[in-house]
Amino acid sequence: RKEVEQDPGPFNVPEGATVAFNCTYSNSASQSFFWYRQDCRKEPKLLMSVYSSGNEDGRFTAQLNRASQYISLLIRDSKLSDSATYLCVVNDRGKLIFGQGTELSVKP
Amino acid sequence: GAVVSQHPSRVICKSGTSVKIECRSLDFQATTMFWYRQFPKQSLMLMATSNEGSKATYEQGVEKDKFLINHASLTLSTLTVTSAHPEDSSFYICSASDRVYEQYFGPGTRLTVT
Numbered sequence: 001r002k003e004v005e006q007d008p009g010p011f012n013v014p015e016g017a018t019v020a021f022n023c024t025y026s027n028s029a030s031q032s033f034f035w036y037r038q039d040c041r042k043e044p045k046l047l048m049s050v051y052s053s054g055n056e057d058g059r060f061t062a063q064l065n066r067a068s069q070y071i072s073l074l075i076r077d078s079k080l081s082d083s084a085t086y087l088c089v090v091n092d093r094g095k096l097i098f099g100q101g102t103e104l105s106v107k108p
Numbered sequence: 109g110a111v112v113s114q115h116p117s118r119v120i121c122k123s124g125t126s127v128k129i130e131c132r133s134l135d136f137q138a139t140t141m142f143w144y145r146q147f148p149k150q151s152l153m154l155m156a157t158s159n160e161g162s163k164a165t166y167e168q169g170v171e172k173d174k175f176l177i178n179h180a181s182l183t184l185s186t187l188t189v190t191s192a193h194p195e196d197s198s199f200y201i202c203s204a205s206d207r208v209y210e211q212y213f214g215p216g217t218r219l220t221v222t
Contacts, residue, residue, distance in 0.1 A: 043201050043213040044152065087151065096142070096203075096211060098151040 001026055003097045006088050010103035017078045021102050023071040023088030032091040033064055035073045037084045038101065044087055047073075078106045110136045112204045114214035121192055121221055129187045129217045131202030137182035138204035142211060143175075146199040158185050192221040 006023045013019050025033075036044040048055065050062040050071055061074040071088055083106045088099035111134040121127050131141055140159050144152040156172075158164040158179035166172045176188040185204075189196055197220050203211040 041199070041216075041218070043216045045213070094140075095154055095157070096152075098153075100151040 002100075003027060003092070004088055004090050004099040006086075006099040007102050008100075010105055012105045012107060013078055014107055015078055015080060017106075018074065018076045019078060019104060020075075021073045021086055021088070021104075023073075023099055025069050025071070025088075025090045025097075027090070027092055028066075028069060030090045030092050030097075033071050034089040034091070034096075035060075035062055035071075036087040036089050036098075038087055039084050044089075044098075047086070075104075078104075080106050080108065082106050110134075110204070110206070110212040112138075112202065112212045112214040114202055114217050116217060117215060118218045119220070121219070123193055123221055124191055126188055126190045127192055127219060129189075129200055129202075129219075131185045131187070131204065131214050133183045133204040133206075133212070136204075136206050138185075138206055139182065140205045141179055141185040142203045142205070143177060143185075143187050144201045144203070146201060146216075152201060155187075189219065192219070194221045197221045 004025050033050040035047040037047045038044040050064045052064050054063040059076045063072045085101040085103045087101045090097045113132045115130045143155045146152045155170045156164045156166045158177050160179050160182050164177035179185040201216040202214045205211045
C-alpha cells in the first residue's frame with residue numbers, strides 16, 4: 001500500500017465548477033498535512049496546511065479526518081488558473097511524503 | 109516565503125559524465141536540506157536528507173556512491189550525479205528547512221543524459 005494515495009484524475013471541469021480531491025495516508029502517527037500545487041515542469045508550491053478543525057482560504061477548503069486517515073481539498077468556483085496538479089503531502093517525522101498528484105484541468 | 113535557488117535549471121550531459129547541482133537558501137540559514145527526484149507523471153520521491161556539516165541520510169534504494177551530497181554550509185548543498193546514465197534523467201528538486209515542519213522548494217533542475 002502506498003503511504004499517500006490520491007484520486008488518479010485527471011479531473012476536467014468547466015469554469016465555475018466545484019471540485020473535490022481526496023487523499024488517504026497509511027501512517028497513523030503522521031503529524032502534519034498539506035496540499036501543494038505543482039504546475040507543469042515547475043516545483044511544488046504550498047497551497048495550504050490541513051488541520052483537524054478544517055480550514056478555509058478563499059475558494060479553497062481543506063479537511064482532515066485523523067480517525068479515517070483521510071484528507072480532502074475542495075475548490076469552489078474553479079478558475080482557469082486553477083489548472084495544475086494537486087499534491088497531497090504528509091509530514092512523517094520531518095520527511096514530506098508526496099502523493100502521486102491529481103491533475104486538474106479547468107476549461108472555459 | 110523564504111527563497112531557495114537551484115543551479116543549473118537545466119542540464120544535458122553525455123552518459124558517463126558527472127553533473128553537479130547546487131541548492132542555495134538565499135535569505136535564511138537552512139539547517140536541513142532535502143533532495144527529491146521526480147520522473148514524468150510521478151510524484152516527488154525523497155532521495156536524501158542532509159544536515160549541515162554531517163553526512164547525508166539516504167532513502168532506501170538510493171545509491172550514496174552515485175548521488176553524492178555535500179552540505180558544506182548553512183546556505184548551500186550540492187548533489188553530484190556521478191557517471192550519469194540515461195535512466196538518471198529526471199527532475200531534481202531540493203528543499204531547505206530551518207524548522208522541522210516547513211520546507212521551501214527550489215525551482216528544480218531538469219537533467220537529461222544522452
